Amino acid sequence: MKTPDADIRRALNRLQRALEKARREIRGLRETLEQAEADGFPGDDYAEMENHLASVVDLVKREQARQQLKILRSGGIAPGRLGAGGRTAMRSDGT
Numbered sequence: 001m002k003t004p005d006a007d008i009r010r011a012l013n014r015l016q017r018a019l020e021k022a023r024r025e026i027r028g029l030r031e032t033l034e035q036a037e038a039d040g041f042p043g044d045d046y047a048e049m050e051n052h053l054a055s056v057v058d059l060v061k062r063e064q065a066r067q068q069l070k071i072l073r074s075g076g077i078a079p080g081r082l083g084a085g086g087r088t089a090m091r092s093d094g095t
Contacts, residue, residue: 008067016060023053 030046 005067005071009064012060012064012067016057016064019053019057019060023050023057026050026053 026046026049030043030050033046034041034043
């Protein structure tokens with residue numbers, strides 16, 4: 001059964017992949033246009049577009065982190081208790 005949290009994670013992951021693809025496509029277009037239109041190429045416009053996309057990617061990553069913290073807290077796991085690979089970290093006293 002799908003949960004709203006799972007739907008949110010899926011949607012954020014899809015959006016992140018779409019943004020990454022858009023950034024690659026823009027870079028490719030920019031490179032091609034720069035070669036074809038060396039003199040009249042609006043490089044500042046493309047740099048601004050890439051900056052806007054980078055801001056959106058950052059927002060998506062922050063939202064993914066926020067959602068993960070929310071899930072951890074709802075499961076009773078303190079965010080600092082997770083180690084590498086998502087496993088619960090062991091404290092120095094062995095617990």
